[in-house]
Amino acid sequence: MTEQGRGLEDPPGAAFLLAALGSFATCRFSERAATLGLTPPQIGLLRAIAATPGQSQQAVAELLGMPPSRLVGLVDALADRSLVERRRNPDDRRLHALYVTDDGHATLRQVAAIGREHDDAVCGSLDASERAQLRALLARIAEDHGLTPGVHPGYRRL
Amino acid sequence: MTEQGRGLEDPPGAAFLLAALGSFATCRFSERAATLGLTPPQIGLLRAIAATPGQSQQAVAELLGMPPSRLVGLVDALADRSLVERRRNPDDRRLHALYVTDDGHATLRQVAAIGREHDDAVCGSLDASERAQLRALLARIAEDHGLTPGVHPGYRRL
DNA sequence: TATTGTTATACTCTATAACTATA
DNA sequence: TATAGTTATAGAGTATAACAATA
Numbered sequence: 001m002t003e004q005g006r007g008l009e010d011p012p013g014a015a016f017l018l019a020a021l022g023s024f025a026t027c028r029f030s031e032r033a034a035t036l037g038l039t040p041p042q043i044g045l046l047r048a049i050a051a052t053p054g055q056s057q058q059a060v061a062e063l064l065g066m067p068p069s070r071l072v073g074l075v076d077a078l079a080d081r082s083l084v085e086r087r088r089n090p091d092d093r094r095l096h097a098l099y100v101t102d103d104g105h106a107t108l109r110q111v112a113a114i115g116r117e118h119d120d121a122v123c124g125s126l127d128a129s130e131r132a133q134l135r136a137l138l139a140r141i142a143e144d145h146g147l148t149p150g151v152h153p154g155y156r157r158l
Numbered sequence: 159m160t161e162q163g164r165g166l167e168d169p170p171g172a173a174f175l176l177a178a179l180g181s182f183a184t185c186r187f188s189e190r191a192a193t194l195g196l197t198p199p200q201i202g203l204l205r206a207i208a209a210t211p212g213q214s215q216q217a218v219a220e221l222l223g224m225p226p227s228r229l230v231g232l233v234d235a236l237a238d239r240s241l242v243e244r245r246r247n248p249d250d251r252r253l254h255a256l257y258v259t260d261d262g263h264a265t266l267r268q269v270a271a272i273g274r275e276h277d278d279a280v281c282g283s284l285d286a287s288e289r290a291q292l293r294a295l296l297a298r299i300a301e302d303h304g305l306t307p308g309v310h311p312g313y314r315r316l
Numbered sequence: 317t318a319t320t321g322t323t324a325t326a327c328t329c330t331a332t333a334a335c336t337a338t339a
Numbered sequence: 340t341a342t343a344g345t346t347a348t349a350g351a352g353t354a355t356a357a358c359a360a361t362a
Binding site: 008011012013014015016017018019020021022023024026027029047048050051052115116118119121122124125126130131133134135137138139141142143144145147149150151152153154 | 173205282296300302
């Protein structure tokens with residue numbers, strides 16, 4: 001998506017810079033994720049399952065703010081690669097509890113590694129104190145708008 | 159697009175916060191743009207034409223980093239609403255020079271207004287000095303990566 | 317009848333490549 | 340033949356709604 005803020009010559013506002021750099025960062029992260037054969041949504045789901053193991057697909061879909069039908073394809077892709085597994089609940093066979101496998105946890109460690117590389121690549125021009133400052137400012141904004149920590153808001157409906 | 163950075167519980171890195179807040183900001187800006195009947199890409203194009211009047215479609219497409227074929231539909235939409243116009247070059251009738259009309263300039267003033275509202279809504283929890291600090295940090299990162307000032311990078315190929 | 321997960325369908329956005337008109 | 344713009348086609352990603360299985 002291409003979005004403009006103000007004048008091409010005027011100093012852009014913080015919100016426009018946020019949108020532009022966010023798009024840039026997402027694009028770059030997507031490239032790194034591809035080296036693991038994963039897409040950003042797949043990684044988001046894998047991490048969500050690891051954070052809340054044993055939840056139903058509907059519960060995880062709710063946490064991530066996406067329709068359950070979308071989750072199905074994402075879980076399929078991760079399950080095909082044995083990174084997660086669905087376990088039927090014997091007490092209520094409608095429910096599919098989601099778990100990360102050992103392979104999935106190993107992949108999550110690789111994900112953490114590319115996340116650090118990504119962070120260094122994006123914020124390379126800032127020293128440690130500046131990066132902490134940036135993190136603090138961004139975290140304040142995110143909290144102010146009620147964003148779930150660690151969850152990408154995607155383009156969920158309001 | 160949904161992207162995860164690190165753990166849902168670990169403090170996310172600055173790059174992840176950037177992606178998450180950028181997506182959030184884009185979504186919110188898109189809503190404001192809709193009140194003008196415009197999409198973010200249309201606004202980006204309108205602003206680009208205003209910044210470089212009389213350029214060919216190919217030149218503007220190059221500036222924005224999109225294929226010329228994509229520009230056609232965007233220009234059509236803006237031209238249908240008389241916000242921009244194509245003027246054929248009599249010396250080389252293949253060229254369509256792009257100009258913003260008076261209506262287009264009036265719309266750009268409305269765009270500037272919603273841009274300010276948007277900036278206030280997104281950064282409302284920061285005081286003026288913090289917002290300036292944030293802008294400075296983000297501008298450094300953007301410059302470090304060679305982003306064209308005032309132009310949203312979209313998802314252009316590398 | 318209500319709920320979980322799944323599938324089917326349709327729609328939006330975009331890129332690639334073919335096409336036209338001018339040169 | 341080469342270039343500017345346009346149109347056609349196809350693919351990715353996603354939401355909505357219909358459906359099947361289970362309660």
